[in-house]
Amino acid sequence: MDGEPDRLFPDEAPIESKPCTYAIGDVQGCFDDLLRLLYKIEFDPEEDQLWFTGDLVNRGPNSLEILRFVKGLGASAISVLGNHDMHLLAAAAGAVEVRKRDTIAEVLDAPDCEELLFWLRHQPMMHHDEALGYTMVHAGLPPQWDLARAQACARELEAVLQNSDYEDFFRYMYGEKPRRWRDGLAGWDRLRFIANCFTQIRFCDREGRLDLAAERRSLPGRRRSVPWFSIPNRASAGLSIVFGHWAALASSAVKASGVYPLDTGCANRGRFTALRLEDGCYFRARCRNESYP
Numbered sequence: 001m002d003g004e005p006d007r008l009f010p011d012e013a014p015i016e017s018k019p020c021t022y023a024i025g026d027v028q029g030c031f032d033d034l035l036r037l038l039y040k041i042e043f044d045p046e047e048d049q050l051w052f053t054g055d056l057v058n059r060g061p062n063s064l065e066i067l068r069f070v071k072g073l074g075a076s077a078i079s080v081l082g083n084h085d086m087h088l089l090a091a092a093a094g095a096v097e098v099r100k101r102d103t104i105a106e107v108l109d110a111p112d113c114e115e116l117l118f119w120l121r122h123q124p125m126m127h128h129d130e131a132l133g134y135t136m137v138h139a140g141l142p143p144q145w146d147l148a149r150a151q152a153c154a155r156e157l158e159a160v161l162q163n164s165d166y167e168d169f170f171r172y173m174y175g176e177k178p179r180r181w182r183d184g185l186a187g188w189d190r191l192r193f194i195a196n197c198f199t200q201i202r203f204c205d206r207e208g209r210l211d212l213a214a215e216r217r218s219l220p221g222r223r224r225s226v227p228w229f230s231i232p233n234r235a236s237a238g239l240s241i242v243f244g245h246w247a248a249l250a251s252s253a254v255k256a257s258g259v260y261p262l263d264t265g266c267a268n269r270g271r272f273t274a275l276r277l278e279d280g281c282y283f284r285a286r287c288r289n290e291s292y293p
Contacts, residue, residue: 019047021132022274022283025262026053026244028084029060029103030272030287031069037272037285045076051127051277053244054082054138054199056120057104059267063088064106067116078127081161082138082244083199085120086173089161092117095170121161125154125198132277134260135236139245140201143208143234144181150236153194160191179209202246204228229259242275 022041027034043050056070056079057063070077088104090096092113098105107113128135128147141150160169172188173195185193196210203211203225211217211225218224227249228234229241240258247265264273266287274283 018044019049021049021051021129021277023051023053023134023136023242023260023262023277024274025264025272026055026082026084026247026266027057027060027066027272028055028267029057029063029066030266031060031062031065033060033266033272033285033287034066034069036288037274037283040285041274041276041283045073048076050077051136051242052077052079053136053242053262054080055084055244055263056082057088057107058084058102061103063104064110064116067107067120068112071116071119078136079123080127080136080138081120081123081125081199085123086170086195086199089117089121089166090170090173093167093170095167095173121166125157125194126150129277133240134242134277135239136242138199138243140197140228140243141234141236141241142181142197142201142210142228143204143231143236145197146235147239154198157191157194157198176210176212179211180207199245201228204231206231229257242277 022043024037050073052070056066070079087096088107091098091104092108098108107116110116126135126137128151135147145153160166169191173192175192176196178185178189178193181193196212200212201210203214203217205211205216205225208231214225216223216225237258240260242260242262244261244263246261247263247268247270249261260275262273262275264270264284266272269287271287272285276283
């Protein structure tokens with residue numbers, strides 16, 4: 001890892017004793033910037049563990065390298081699936097076209113593509129560590145889900161993605177409905193809702209319906225949508241949740257909510273953020289990526 005690490009930001013602490021667990025926001029193909037962050041935190045794969053909030057691929061220039069790197073870390077890394085990861089799998093399944101601004105063609109053309117996609121399909125939708133006291137998802141949770149329900153729903157979708165007939169799911173994955181959870185949801189509607197929660201959610205209305213297009217974000221009063229973690233009496237309120245997906249969200253604005261957003265826009269020439277879970281300290285590295293299309 002070449003170069004000197006960035007200076008500490010005001011809310012950062014020096015590196016402390018090992019082993020450590022670091023949750024890291026969306027990588028999105030910015031592999032060189034990730035390496036600089038890992039140099040800064042003195043990551044040791046023999047002792048430390050990395051948690052990735054998903055969206056390993058797309059937008060940045062090195063999606064292929066980051067997949068190979070995280071896969072190669074084995075048990076030293078845990079990555080949940082994000083919407084860009086799911087888009088890569090959908091494109092590989094022929095369910096969607098590769099978009100003009102996508103940077104996933106190198107993955108699809110790689111000699112080890114099938115091996116990498118097999119590994120990616122077997123990553124979790126969420127990760128919970130009782131000892132550390134943190135839960136990780138890419139986007140969020142609907143207000144009706146407590147930990148047990150979220151874990152059960154994650155297992156449902158994971159089982160589909162890891163099945164030999166997984167490609168069928170991607171033909172039905174896209175869409176904003178159904179918008180509200182109910183136990184009786186079934187079939188593709190149920191799986192689509194689960195996928196939208198784990199990989200797409202940002203806003204909900206006060207009746208607990210997903211607002212994926214943020215159509216009600218600017219409406220007045222109780223008709224207005226709010227961030228998913230701001231819904232009163234949400235069932236997951238007792239969890240400490242780390243997530244990505246929302247680069248415009250300031251971490252300082254939501255600390256009281258027990259949620260920790262870690263996407264700080266690396267692929268948009270922002271910066272990388274890592275949260276050390278043992279003591280809640282942040283570490284950041286400025287993005288030097290010049291290949292964003």
